[in-house]
Amino acid sequence: MNNIKKRRDVPFNDIKRRYTSIKGEIDTAIQRVLSKGWFILGSEVKEFEAAFAEYLGAKYAVAVGSGTEALHLALIACDLKPGDEVITVPNTAIPTISAISFAQLKPVFVDIDPDTYCMNVELIEEKINQRTRAIIPVHLYGNACDMEDLMSIAKKYGLQVIEDACQAHGAYYKGKRLGTFGHFGCFSFYPTKNLGAFGDGGMVVTNDVKNANKINLLRNYGQVKRYYHEIKGFNSRLDEIQAAILNVQLPYLDTWNKRRREIASLYRKLIYHPQIVLPPEQADVYQIYHLFIIRCVKRDRLRTFLSNNGIGTEIHYPVPCHLQNAYKDLGYSISNYPITEGIVAEILSLPMYPELIEEEIQYVADVMNRFDLDDPITL
Ligand SMILES: *Cc1c(COP(=O)(O)O)cnc(C)c1O
Numbered sequence: 220m221n222n223i224k225k226r227r228d229v230p231f232n233d234i235k236r237r238y239t240s241i242k243g244e245i246d247t248a249i250q251r252v253l254s255k256g257w258f259i260l261g262s263e264v265k266e267f268e269a270a271f272a273e274y275l276g277a278k279y280a281v282a283v284g285s286g287t288e289a290l291h292l293a294l295i296a297c298d299l300k301p302g303d304e305v306i307t308v309p310n311t312a313i314p315t316i317s318a319i320s321f322a323q324l325k326p327v328f329v330d331i332d333p334d335t336y337c338m339n340v341e342l343i344e345e346k347i348n349q350r351t352r353a354i355i356p357v358h359l360y361g362n363a364c365d366m367e368d369l370m371s372i373a374k375k376y377g378l379q380v381i382e383d384a385c386q387a388h389g390a391y392y393k394g395k396r397l398g399t400f401g402h403f404g405c406f407s408f409y410p411t412k413n414l415g416a417f418g419d420g421g422m423v424v425t426n427d428v429k430n431a432n433k434i435n436l437l438r439n440y441g442q443v444k445r446y447y448h449e450i451k452g453f454n455s456r457l458d459e460i461q462a463a464i465l466n467v468q469l470p471y472l473d474t475w476n477k478r479r480r481e482i483a484s485l486y487r488k489l490i491y492h493p494q495i496v497l498p499p500e501q502a503d504v505y506q507i508y509h510l511f512i513i514r515c516v517k518r519d520r521l522r523t524f525l526s527n528n529g530i531g532t533e534i535h536y537p538v539p540c541h542l543q544n545a546y547k548d549l550g551y552s553i554s555n556y557p558i559t560e561g562i563v564a565e566i567l568s569l570p571m572y573p574e575l576i577e578e579e580i581q582y583v584a585d586v587m588n589r590f591d592l593d594d595p596i597t598l
Pocket of ligand 1: 285286287288311312314315357359383385386406407408409419420421
């Protein structure tokens with residue numbers, strides 16, 4: 220108790236710090252768009268698409284309105300029939316599943332691997348049947364799914380693979396960037412992501428020109444040229460102001476990810492508590508710690524304790540997708556996905572963003588180490 224010098228506030232996240240650190244460049248970029256007076260599908264979006272594709276090592280990148288829409292449009296581009304099945308995980312952000320339902324498809328869940336918190340690839344084959352058409356692996360928390368085995372299963376059964384890389388901008392799996400393994404890679408630029416706009420945004424990447432062209436039509440009313448519509452489309456576009464903001468930020472992404480990894484190793488070094496489990500690491504994955512997830516059997520009490528000491532935390536996610544009210548019609552109950560159901564009561568996300576300073580990281584670790592599982596009033 221007496222080794223804590225003074226209480227400080229460490230917010231769970233603080234986007235304003237990012238803005239402040241690059242304020243001049245951001246303000247200039249926004250002004251540039253305003254004075255050009257061109258706001259939808261212009262040169263900023265083109266430039267960002269080219270830069271993002273090059274960054275990942277993908278052939279094509281098509282900017283869309285959000286991560287959810289990136290997944291939705293990728294599914295639409297697969298030309299599936301209503302009721303066709305898409306395999307994914309119950310431990311993910313709900314938009315993964317919303318995109319499947321928007322496309323009138325059926326989500327089929329595969330439990331996660333306790334060593335990665337991502338899809339357990341060994342459980343995929345038993346879920347494949349005549350109606351299975353696609354797999355959506357989710358690279359959750361900035362960690363990676365086993366893409367090598369997953370791709371060979373997909374190939375064997377002729378399935379489309381749409382990577383949900385909304386939490387994995389810039390992460391590598393076996394030396395290759397996530398989002399470039401499947402037929403489509405989908406990204407979100409929601410403000411808190413590792414690469415975040417100051418509003419909504421998303422991207423679909425692909426190596427197939429036909430897929431790129433299709434997403435290009437789908438995002439813009441299905442039109443090939445103005446007022447000529449080849450297919451039934453949507454309105455899902457990244458706007459010029461957001462693209463300009465992202466053009467400023469992309470060159471910083473690798474540095475920011477590196478900093479997140481430094482913070483993760485500091486947490487690993489400084490947090491030593493027998494009842495707190497640190498996040499999994501995989502030898503062949505360069506994970507980018509979108510979130511830093513610890514586990515504790517007395518999670519709720521730990522969360523209150525941290526909060527009483529000024530430290531913000533979150534739970535990603537408290538209710539697995541198969542148990543959400545919105546998906547009751549799928550007919551799942553508790554005990555269908557034991558690994559996912561087991562971790563949701565224990566997981567806790569600690570503050571994790573590149574602008575955290577050393578004193579804050581040390582403070583979080585000190586408070587964590589002081590947590591007494593059995594004493595409800597250690598404050
Ligand atoms: C953020 C996120 C999405 C959705 O992105 P939006 O841009 O908010 O629509 C999808 N999947 C995962 C795993 C996410 O974290």
